[in-house]
Amino acid sequence: MTDAPNKTGAPNIVILTGAGISRESGLATFRDPDGIWQQVRIEDVATPEAYRRDPERVQAFYNARRAQLADVAPNAAHLALAELDRRWPGELLLVTQNVDDLHDRAGSRRLLHMHGELRRAWCRACDATHPWDEDLGMATACPACATMGRMRPHIVWFGEMPLHMDAIEAALARCDLFVSIGTSGNVYPAAGFVAEVRGRAETVELNLEPSEGTHLVDRAVHGPATRIVPDFVA
Numbered sequence: 001m002t003d004a005p006n007k008t009g010a011p012n013i014v015i016l017t018g019a020g021i022s023r024e025s026g027l028a029t030f031r032d033p034d035g036i037w038q039q040v041r042i043e044d045v046a047t048p049e050a051y052r053r054d055p056e057r058v059q060a061f062y063n064a065r066r067a068q069l070a071d072v073a074p075n076a077a078h079l080a081l082a083e084l085d086r087r088w089p090g091e092l093l094l095v096t097q098n099v100d101d102l103h104d105r106a107g108s109r110r111l112l113h114m115h116g117e118l119r120r121a122w123c124r125a126c127d128a129t130h131p132w133d134e135d136l137g138m139a140t141a142c143p144a145c146a147t148m149g150r151m152r153p154h155i156v157w158f159g160e161m162p163l164h165m166d167a168i169e170a171a172l173a174r175c176d177l178f179v180s181i182g183t184s185g186n187v188y189p190a191a192g193f194v195a196e197v198r199g200r201a202e203t204v205e206l207n208l209e210p211s212e213g214t215h216l217v218d219r220a221v222h223g224p225a226t227r228i229v230p231d232f233v234a
């Protein structure tokens with residue numbers, strides 16, 4: 001890491017994480033051979049059209065994944081990033097594509113969930129979002145407006161606009177170091193961040209294997225996140 005011209009003298013960092021960082025906690029990735037998209041089709045569970053066609057199926061898919069969070073815990077990679085957040089004097093933003101809550105539970109505070117959160121629900125009647133640990137279904141009422149059957153998972157499906165894009169773009173514009181961790185680089189706009197900052201920020205990939213973006217980064221380290229992330233931030 002090199003010195004950069006902000007008032008603390010510390011480089012501004014943006015870290016992007018994907019499903020690979022949570023795999024050693026016991027959560028499946030999406031596109032690996034044992035990944036979620038090998039078991040179910042995106043078109044059946046992760047689009048607004050799928051939800052309109054068969055809301056119960058989509059709710060069941062996310063209810064099962066929400067319930068699974070009770071059985072998993074943050075691993076050494078989540079904890080290392082939380083420690084970096086605590087001690088880093090410069091700007092730092094952790095942008096996760098993950099809808100699990102493992103970064104939150106590890107203690108990361110400068111954190112944005114760009115694809116939403118399993119443990120939140122969104123009322124399509126009044127637009128409020130709520131912390132949510134229970135199953136969602138057609139009989140679920142909104143705690144704010146009491147409308148039944150309009151609560152959906154607070155998840156960004158394919159074809160929907162990711163969350164917090166203005167804040168993310170502002171951080172990317174100021175960053176001196178961009179680190180991509182545990183993501184295959186298939187899903188946009190996140191997959192485009194490295195190309196956006198390349199040339200004016202140092203770019204690093206930490207992943208089990210080369211991703212779609214490996215050819216764009218200044219430095220790539222390949223191995224399991226629980227080993228290479230703590231080594232990188234040490």
Ligand code: BV8
Pocket residue numbers: 017018019020021023024029030031032035046097098099115155156157158159160161162165181182183184185186187188189206207208209210211223224225226
């Ligand atoms: C949008 C729901 C408009 C939540 C998810 C053609 C060109 C460009 C774009 C498009 C296009 N056609 C369509 C699009 C847009 C589309 C898109 O990108 N499609 C792709 C597939 C072509 N994107 C959208 O629709 C997005 N919205 O574009 O809005 C817009 C316009 C302008 C500006 C902004 C917006 C909405 C995308 C949101 C999709 N929601 N899922 C859920 O159910 O969980 S995406 C899904 O993929 C997950 O959320 C996940 O976060 C995301 C990314 O996957 P990864 O995290 O990378 O996981 P993956 O399995 O792929 O990879 C894991 C990696 O980890 C692997 O490399 C593996 O080697 C590694 N690994 C494994 N184990 C370990 C490890 N690494 C380290 N340690 C280990 N132990």
